[in-house]
Amino acid sequence: MNLKEEITGQTTKHLIWSEEDNTYIHKDVLPKLQHLKELSQSNGIELVILSGFRSFEAQKGIIEKKMNGTRPILDDHGEAKNPKDLTPSELLESILRWSALPGFSRHHWGTDFDIYDKNGLPPGYQVQLVPDEYKEGGPFYKLNEWISELTSQDKSSDFFLPYKRDLGGVAKEPWHISFSTSTPQYENSLTYNFFINFVKEKEIPLKDVILERAQEIYNRFIKAYFHYSTI
DSSP states (O other): OOHHHHHTTOOOTTEEEETTTTEEEETTTHHHHHHHHHHHHTTTOOEEEEEOOOOHHHHHHHHHHHHHTSSOEEOTTSOEEOGGGSOHHHHHHHHHTTSOOTTOOGGGGTSEEEEEEGGGOOTTOOOOOOGGGGSTTSTTHHHHHHHHHHHHTTOOSSOBOTTSSOOSSSOOOTTEEEOGGGOHHHHHHOOHHHHHHHHHHSOOTTHHHHHHTHHHHHHHHTGGGOSSOOO
8 A cells, every 4th residue: 555645646546436426435434424424314414525536637637727717716705816917926825725736635535525415406506615605595504504513512523624714724615524533644644744745756736836835835734734633
């Protein structure tokens, strides 16, 4: 087993393909996810995965599309920014509010998922994954309240919401769940030295800016959202 490849989204050998969810899932997480779905159904919620595993190349593609304007870069109010109006440093900061660097997305691990409630979908509605959808009056408010209650009362030790609060790095993502009991090996291995060495060896968009601000980027956008890390 190559832990480095698992951490950075360069292998699926530790994952199982789920036809039902249309994504790869960590082998230890699959039964826990199924249990969570069953719990949701008993509360009138149909939990569906919109985005699960992403490879290094897939995450890199997201960043590149945001840089060239073919995928929107949103501000904290959901308004689109024009990448041409931003300096390289501003562009990096704006992208990292909503999207992880390739090699450092929790979606690489098969333990993290973006979810919504199919029962809350209005006819013809297209899920956007924006905070307003999970606030009172939004289609997924019921899901958000239910997930928040589970985590706040510690009724489930299997998962948590890594982006429940805005800590000055990644924006709040009430749709992002992580199966915490399966992530310590990844978090504890994703040290600053691991981060900086990987950035240096790979072709990553905005690489020069990342290296200039490496310690800050690591602390604000990666380490701050670890759950069990001892580093």
